Amino acid sequence: xxxxxxxxxxxxxxxxxxxxxxxxxxxxxxxxxxxxxxxxxxxxxxxxxxxxxxxxxxxxxxxxxxxxxxxxxxxxxxxxxxxxxxxxxxxxxxxxxxxxxxxxxxxxxxxxxxxxxxxxxxxxxxxxxxxxxxxxxxxxxxxxxxxxxxxxxxxxxxxxxxxxxxxxxxxxxxxxxxxxxxxxxxxxxxxxxxxxxxxxxxxxxxxxxxxxxxxxxxxxxxxxxxxxxxxxxxxxxxxxxxxxxxxxxxxxxxxxxxxxxxxxxxxxxxxxxxxxxxxxxxxxxxxxxxxxxxxxxxxxxxxxxxxxxxxxxxxxxxxxxxxxxxxxxxxxxxxxxxxxxxxxxxxxxxxxxxxxxxxxxxxxxxxxxxxxxxxxxxxxxxxxxxxxxxxxxxxxxxxxxxxxxxxxxxxxxxxxxxxxxxxxxxxxxx
Amino acid sequence: xxxxxxxxxxxxxxxxxxxxxxxxxxxxxxxxxxxxxxxxxxxxxxxxxxxxxxxxxxxxxxxxxxxxxxxxxxxxxxxxxxxxxxxxxxxxxxxxxxxxxxxxxxxxxxxxxxxxxxxxxxxxxxxxxxxxxxxxxxxxxxxxxxxxxxxxxxxxxxxxxxxxxxxxxxxxxxxxxxxxxxxxxxxxxxxxxxxxxxxxxxxxxxxxxxxxxxxxxxxxxxxxxxxxxxxxxxxxxxxxxxxxxxxxxxxxxxxxxxxxxxxxxxxxxxxxxxxxxxxxx
Numbered sequence: 001x002x003x004x005x006x007x008x009x010x011x012x013x014x015x016x017x018x019x020x021x022x023x024x025x026x027x028x029x030x031x032x033x034x035x036x037x038x039x040x041x042x043x044x045x046x047x048x049x050x051x052x053x054x055x056x057x058x059x060x061x062x063x064x065x066x067x068x069x070x071x072x073x074x075x076x077x078x079x080x081x082x083x084x085x086x087x088x089x090x091x092x093x094x095x096x097x098x099x100x101x102x103x104x105x106x107x108x109x110x111x112x113x114x115x116x117x118x119x120x121x122x123x124x125x126x127x128x129x130x131x132x133x134x135x136x137x138x139x140x141x142x143x144x145x146x147x148x149x150x151x152x153x154x155x156x157x158x159x160x161x162x163x164x165x166x167x168x169x170x171x172x173x174x175x176x177x178x179x180x181x182x183x184x185x186x187x188x189x190x191x192x193x194x195x196x197x198x199x200x201x202x203x204x205x206x207x208x209x210x211x212x213x214x215x216x217x218x219x220x221x222x223x224x225x226x227x228x229x230x231x232x233x234x235x236x237x238x239x240x241x242x243x244x245x246x247x248x249x250x251x252x253x254x255x256x257x258x259x260x261x262x263x264x265x266x267x268x269x270x271x272x273x274x275x276x277x278x279x280x281x282x283x284x285x286x287x288x289x290x291x292x293x294x295x296x297x298x299x300x301x302x303x304x305x306x307x308x309x310x311x312x313x314x315x316x317x318x319x320x321x322x323x324x325x326x327x328x329x330x331x332x333x334x335x336x337x338x339x340x341x342x343x344x345x346x347x348x349x350x351x352x353x354x355x356x357x358x359x360x361x362x363x364x365x366x367x368x369x370x371x372x373x374x375x376x377x378x379x380x381x382x383x384x385x386x387x388x389x390x391x392x393x394x395x396x397x398x399x400x401x402x403x404x405x406x407x408x409x410x411x412x413x414x415x416x417x418x419x420x421x422x423x424x425x426x427x428x429x430x
Numbered sequence: 431x432x433x434x435x436x437x438x439x440x441x442x443x444x445x446x447x448x449x450x451x452x453x454x455x456x457x458x459x460x461x462x463x464x465x466x467x468x469x470x471x472x473x474x475x476x477x478x479x480x481x482x483x484x485x486x487x488x489x490x491x492x493x494x495x496x497x498x499x500x501x502x503x504x505x506x507x508x509x510x511x512x513x514x515x516x517x518x519x520x521x522x523x524x525x526x527x528x529x530x531x532x533x534x535x536x537x538x539x540x541x542x543x544x545x546x547x548x549x550x551x552x553x554x555x556x557x558x559x560x561x562x563x564x565x566x567x568x569x570x571x572x573x574x575x576x577x578x579x580x581x582x583x584x585x586x587x588x589x590x591x592x593x594x595x596x597x598x599x600x601x602x603x604x605x606x607x608x609x610x611x612x613x614x615x616x617x618x619x620x621x622x623x624x625x626x627x628x629x630x631x632x633x634x635x636x637x638x639x640x641x642x643x644x645x646x647x648x649x650x651x652x653x654x655x656x657x658x659x660x661x662x663x664x665x666x667x668x669x670x671x672x673x674x675x676x677x678x679x680x681x682x683x684x685x686x687x688x689x690x691x692x693x694x695x696x697x698x699x700x701x702x703x704x705x706x707x708x709x710x711x
Contacts (some may be wrong), residue, residue, distance in 0.1 A: 065667045094438060094545035097705035105439040109545070117543045120465065131465055134458035135546055 007187050007219040008092065012101035015062040015087050015243075032226040054400045061087040061428065063243040065101070071186070074220040076234035076251060078227075078258045082339045083240040084222045086191065089113060093189050093222065107186030107219070110136050114191075116176030125156055125175055128164055132179045138285060146182045153208075154178035155201075174201055181208050187219045187394030188212065192226075206233055227255045227334035231414060266396065269296035275391040283427050288324075288349065288388040290315045290376060293358075293395060301397035303362050305420070311358040311395065315376070321349040324388065325379050328360055328372040338370065346379075360395075364419050366411040367401035451547045458546060462554035465562065481562045482569055485521060489513040496639045505674040507642045508582055511573045512672070516638045518566040519667050522559055522597065523660060524629055526604025529555040531625045533612040534707055541707070548704040552609055556601045563597065565581040574671060584673035592671065599689055600663050606692035613696075636660040641668070642676050659685040 002175025056099050062084045069075055079085050079114040090096050091103060093111030118135045119128045121354055129150055143150075154175040156167070164172060180188075188209065210233055212218040230237060230251060237254035239247040247257050269275070271290055290313060297310040323346030330338040341360055360372070366375050378386040401410070411420070471477045483647045492513040496502045504512040528705070534541065537551055577583045580594045635658050637644075642665050645652040655661055662681035669675030 091438070094436070095542060097438065103436075105436040105438070109436070112545055114543045118540045120469065122469055123465065127465075131461050134455070134461045135540065135544055137455070137546065138457075139454075140457040140461070 005071055006068060007071045007073070007106055008067070009104040010067040010101065011066050011103075013065045013091065013098045013103060014060055014100040015091060015096070015174075016058045016085075016099040017061050017087065018058050037081070060243045062091070062098075062240075065245050067238065067248070069219060069221070071107075071219055072213060072217040073236055074210070074222065074234045075238035076230040076254070077221060077223045077240065078225070078230060078237060078254060080238035080258075082242075085240055086113075087243075088240065089189050089191050089221070089223060091311070095312040104161070105187065108137060108184070109187045109189060110180060110183040110185035111121065111189040112177075112180045112191070113189070114176075115173050115180065116164075119164055119172070120174065122163055124163055125160040125167070126152075127152075129179055132176065136183055137185060138183060141174060142184060150178045150182050153181060153204075167228070170201075177201075177205055181205065181212075185218070187221070189221045191223045202229075203300060209233055227259075228336075228414060230255065231334065253335075257334075259331075259335050261331060267299065267301060267310065269293040269394065271391045271394075273395075275387075277392060281364075287319055288317045288321070288376060289395070290374065290389050290391055293391075301395075302400055303397055304400050304402050305365055305367075306361075306363045308359050308361050309395075309397065311360070313356045313358055313374075315347045315354050315356065315389075317351055317354060319390075320351050321378060322346070323379060324349045325377050325385075326356075326358070327375050327377070329375065330365070330372045331393075332368050332413065332418045333369040333371075334413070336418065338365070341372075362397075362399065364421065365399050366416075366418055366420050367399050368411075368413060368418065369396070369398040371396040446545060452549055452553070455547055455550050459550045459554045459557065461558040462550060463561070466554065466558045468536065470558075478565075481565045485517045485566055486569070487512060488517050492517070502640045503644060505643060506582075507672045507674055508573075508577055509670075511577055512641075513571070513639065514566075514573065514670075515570055515668060515671050516664065517602070518570060519664060520633060520636065520660075521566075522563045522636045523600045523604045524633065525559045525562070526556050526601045527608040527611070528625060528629060529559065530605055530608025531611040532615065532622060533609065534616045534703065535612070535619075535622065536667050541704075549700065552605050555608075556605050559604075560597065560601060570671070575681060586670050586673055591671045593667075596663055596670075599686060600660070602693060603659065603685075603689040606689065606696035609696040609700050610692070613699040613707075616703055616707045632658070632660070637664055641665075641674070656681060659688045661685075673707055 002301060033281070077085050077088060087096075088261055089111065090113070091098050092105070093109055093113065094112075095111075116128070118132055120131070123131065126147070129147060130140065130143050134140070151157070154171075154177075156175050157177075159167065159171065164175070167175070190209070209220055209222070213220045213233075220233065222230065222233055234251050236249065237247075237251040238245055239254050239258050247254050292314040294312045294314075295309060296312055301309070303309060325346060326343040328341045330340065332338050332412060333361050343358075347356065371393035372395045373390060373392045375390040376388045378388060471480060474480065476483065489510065493509050497504065497513070507515075532627045533548075533551050533555075541548065574583060574585055578585060611621055611625060633639075635655055637655065642652075642655070642661065645655065656678075662678050662685050664684060666677055667674040667675075668676050
């Protein structure tokens, strides 16, 4: 039966918001706004061309989302700020209604957009468990049945009959999550609630959610900016961008798309303004700029660990510099910084065009996709630096997964990190 | 196992009162009631005794101002009983209204994070007020018995089974007005400032501190006061409790009809607002 397998079906769901203050808050304000909108409609042609929007215009926080989630799936939802993740969760947890389309939900929904919703400082931990549990949809009997487990999970212990206003923020969060984690709902919606609490507790929570999905067949929807937790928890992932669903499927692929590291095949980079998002902060003085980077040794930037790519960098300088350094800052595909490689000795830059050969040694990097930001800087003997130019990213490539005597294992990035240090020797004691 | 199914449509506004869902959340209603009740008297010295003290204080004030200074007649009912009886009854209505007038604003932080039938909050507020009323009635009934023994009042005992209906009627009326106000305050905050003023005016427009019989028949002020939906229930309540008061079946029926209309409007407005108010608050 279809219902048995499906948890959520969203068809053509959109959510519209109006620009400007929605509802001015007073009747007078509303009348003014109404007049303003009328006037805008009349003056449409005269509207200043550079005005991005006028009061009363609408925009889509979510546009035409079609999504089917199966029972027992753990779905990660990622996207940049403003991509519509939170709106999506709000629609699914019925906090606000969609402007278009409809959503069918099979099962009870527990939304954890915040931990400890409805906690009241004057009430004790135990009273708050009941209240919070009831707000999340449990009845009194269910809570009574589980309260010992909840208290144990929360690690609050002896303080359970103390008003929560005396709790530390950590205890508060733990208690809140403990209640949510014991819900019997078939569908659980979480918005980065795990970002709070200590590391150990975070892992405990993730494991609990994972167990809920795998053993009890619960459906978990999880929004996070942390690719590690997404990877740890989810078996499917969607990427939202400006309210649209841009990817749906494999978690690794999704995180790669989110981080902009997909389809690495570029072998010639022309560094225009897109490569310098932080320009106004760091490159105060445009004396020097990196213009073009070419990958010379391959048509597809895929390397084995230990390879040394052959790169040619063309740059232009308005003046002469005696000691310029270059560095590559490496990022792994999930958004963690791996390490930084410096140019060994100072390079002399002449006025005009300079063509440089770059030979980064990719030893120690483990299989996966990387991007490297390239930064050029001036430095002095006191260790001060003065950034001349930086391009983000300067070079993207992947390291092949090659199983040989040196790479005898699949590399587990989430547990081992992204760097493979020098091998040690292990000898039988003579 | 029970299977739950929800269909969220973009356009099902209008009338939809999901009593089944409210019933599923009955424990939440009770817990909210319990919470409001306990929290009202946390860190007070007298605690729940305030439930009885506050109507007594206001009755005392009315006795001094309206009974002694202004010399308004109480139709032969002992002043203590007259004012206490009227005040508790009025307070039930007024509290049902004002406690709900800020439902959306006060609970925005909860409503914005989790779904539950929003109507659970107004219902629990009404329950709190009914419980307080029941406690206050202990004193009122005590006084009635005392004065009946003394022969000063003559309650209409056979009409007492009607009381629950009257109480439900006025608390639902209060709740409906409150819900309408709270739905509108999500857009127009002005209303929340007006509420306390309107409630004061309304009280004086209701025969709370004076009996209706004090007003001259046919006078304009009486006509206006008769249109007040609280007038007929107030007089009926006092008639049942003390044997003195004007029973006006026609006006009572009109008041009940108004409650129905308000409840309908309240539910429609509430449903409309509860789905999207998070976007406006």
